[in-house]
Amino acid sequence: MSSPKTTRWGILATGGIAITFTKDLLVDPKTRGVNNVKHTVVAAASSSSASRAEQFLKDVGASSDAKAYGSYEELVKDSNIDIIYIATPHSHHYQNAMLCLEAGKNVLCEKAFTVNAAQARALKEKAKEKGLFLMEAVWTRYFPLSIYVRELITSGKIGPVARVLSDNSMATNPEETWKDGKHRMVNPDLAGGALLDLGIYSLTWVFQTLYHTQDPKTRKPPQVLAALKSYGATKAADEQTTIVLNFPRSDEAGGDAHAVATTSLRIATTPGGNADAPGIRIQGPKGEIQVFPPAFRPTRTKLILSDGTVEEKNWAPFPGPGAGSGWYNGFGGGKNAVGEGHGMFWEADEAATALVEGRKEGKYEGLDESILIMEVMDEVRKQGGLQYPEKIETTKYPTQL
Ligand SMILES: NC(=O)C1=CN([C@@H]2O[C@H](COP(=O)(O)OP(=O)(O)OC[C@H]3O[C@@H](n4cnc5c(N)ncnc54)[C@H](OP(=O)(O)O)[C@@H]3O)[C@@H](O)[C@H]2O)C=CC1
Ligand SMILES: O=C1OC[C@@H](O)[C@H](O)[C@H]1O
Numbered sequence: 001m002s003s004p005k006t007t008r009w010g011i012l013a014t015g016g017i018a019i020t021f022t023k024d025l026l027v028d029p030k031t032r033g034v035n036n037v038k039h040t041v042v043a044a045a046s047s048s049s050a051s052r053a054e055q056f057l058k059d060v061g062a063s064s065d066a067k068a069y070g071s072y073e074e075l076v077k078d079s080n081i082d083i084i085y086i087a088t089p090h091s092h093h094y095q096n097a098m099l100c101l102e103a104g105k106n107v108l109c110e111k112a113f114t115v116n117a118a119q120a121r122a123l124k125e126k127a128k129e130k131g132l133f134l135m136e137a138v139w140t141r142y143f144p145l146s147i148y149v150r151e152l153i154t155s156g157k158i159g160p161v162a163r164v165l166s167d168n169s170m171a172t173n174p175e176e177t178w179k180d181g182k183h184r185m186v187n188p189d190l191a192g193g194a195l196l197d198l199g200i201y202s203l204t205w206v207f208q209t210l211y212h213t214q215d216p217k218t219r220k221p222p223q224v225l226a227a228l229k230s231y232g233a234t235k236a237a238d239e240q241t242t243i244v245l246n247f248p249r250s251d252e253a254g255g256d257a258h259a260v261a262t263t264s265l266r267i268a269t270t271p272g273g274n275a276d277a278p279g280i281r282i283q284g285p286k287g288e289i290q291v292f293p294p295a296f297r298p299t300r301t302k303l304i305l306s307d308g309t310v311e312e313k314n315w316a317p318f319p320g321p322g323a324g325s326g327w328y329n330g331f332g333g334g335k336n337a338v339g340e341g342h343g344m345f346w347e348a349d350e351a352a353t354a355l356v357e358g359r360k361e362g363k364y365e366g367l368d369e370s371i372l373i374m375e376v377m378d379e380v381r382k383q384g385g386l387q388y389p390e391k392i393e394t395t396k397y398p399t400q401l
Helices: 016-025 050-060 072-076 090-102 117-130 144-154 194-210 345-357 367-384
Strands: 005-012 037-045 067-069 083-086 106-110 134-137 163-169 223-230 238-247 257-264 280-284 287-291 300-305 310-314
Touching: 005 016, 005 072, 005 345, 016 037, 016 050, 016 083, 016 345, 037 050, 037 072, 037 345, 050 067, 067 072, 072 090, 083 090, 083 345, 090 106, 090 117, 106 345, 117 134, 117 367, 134 345, 134 367, 144 194, 144 280, 144 287, 144 300, 163 194, 194 238, 194 257, 194 280, 194 367, 223 367, 238 367
Parallel strands: 005 037, 005 083, 037 067, 083 106, 106 134, 163 257
Antiparallel strands: 163 280, 223 238, 238 257, 280 287, 287 300, 300 310
8 A cells, every 4th residue: 555645734814713624634544544645734824923823833733843924925825835725704715715826726715615606616717727626615525424425315225315404503692692793604794694604504415415416417506596584784694594496307317306405593403402303304205314413513314214214323423533622613612522523634635635636626526516506605695685795796806805
């Protein structure tokens, strides 16, 4: 067996998820049975100061020779970096990813990929022009649990999927939690709201079960009908959104299939942390697959077949030793066992493997699928009357944010 190839990462931004991702990155891949790639963090940048980047590198346990930069512009010039992980708010992904691609760097960019589909298309074009790898960091797609669910579907276990019900909601008490309105979860300037932050996971489950599992040559985009409830005085972010999707399919493939994707900042998928009810139900004529919350980091599945078969699986704990501080939920608070991995290393392994193999896109969600999901979210926002400020919707690069 050949020795693992090391990928050298640069980390762009030093906020909450950057810490969790980077700690996961530094977990030995052998602990999860991965032998083809290894990861090292060679640099991090903070837009606020080099000392913040320095502290970040210390906090995550990076090697003492990793470089700390006080600007993203300096980071992208570092010739020692193979790939950059972007961990800024949604509003900034387009400008930050363009900066990296223009400088010739491969990119793994946090979800939601961009603010709109036009930006996602422009990034795809730029990556193609430069011959670079580009992937949206929808980590859930790379979980062994997700691979198992997709395999159940493609093996025909429940028959052709006829309907998917998918929720990712949190009772966050937004007026209290984000009183001043500046936090990225509610701030329109940072593309705040439920849809782009949490609804992306409801759509991820719909797409990875009902679209990604179809033949890429014949699958078609869905028709979309949406209701969106806006948040706060500015009405420039959503607090609750419901999307009905119709996926056209030939009669031989099972005929049209339906999905309902829901998201909310005000009510929970399961109140009080009770995870007994499935947040995701994938239904076919021979049975259903249930996935238990949270949709972004599920650890339990249940297959129920009409012949009476019931198969429950528990996917926790994730391999470790891991981040060591519980999972990060974007605004404080963690619930998984301290010391287990968070689960972000699987997407990092895929990005590193793609670099080794010379692939330019992620295996379980290519750029066209990321763009299609952005198109769905564009349509939802259009029907719901939600537009973000022009400076973050624009494809003009560079734009000062
Ligand atoms: N996959 C997952 O499970 C999760 C993904 N996310 C995604 O990660 C991204 C970042 O979220 P999160 O880490 O929670 O956010 P944070 O607010 O904790 O961190 C964002 C970082 O981005 C940088 N930044 C640059 N410009 C701005 C700006 N104008 N306002 C705020 N921050 C800025 C800052 O880093 P610096 O000062 O160093 O430049 C900041 O620390 C989002 O896209 C979110 O959707 C978030 C949580 C979980
Ligand atoms: O990606 C995410 O997953 C967990 C959520 O709590 C967070 O807000 C979101 O950004």
